[in-house]
Amino acid sequence: MSDEYNQETTVPQGSIISTTLFIIKINNIIERKLQLSIYKLEQWADLNGFKFSQDKTKVIHFCHKRTDPELYLNKHPISVVRDKIPRYNI
Numbered sequence: 001m002s003d004e005y006n007q008e009t010t011v012p013q014g015s016i017i018s019t020t021l022f023i024i025k026i027n028n029i030i031e032r033k034l035q036l037s038i039y040k041l042e043q044w045a046d047l048n049g050f051k052f053s054q055d056k057t058k059v060i061h062f063c064h065k066r067t068d069p070e071l072y073l074n075k076h077p078i079s080v081v082r083d084k085i086p087r088y089n090i
Contacts, residue, residue, distance in 0.1 A: 031070070038078075054073055054074060057078050058078065058079055059071055059078050
């Protein structure tokens, strides 16, 4: 006997797909926060005379159920390491 209501931009609470959609959106937020942190590190490095190596900077993703994050360092994509963290001689 309730009034009809059109739901255009949300998913009904408790529906089967709502959890999956929430995880997808929250991952975007996490990815954006990571990128903002990288920007802050770039600014700090510029102010303090440091430079992060684009070749040595890598992303390692510890989950097999999601696509890799797209993160950038100095406007260049950071490559993703799939197997192990590479070792560099300093």
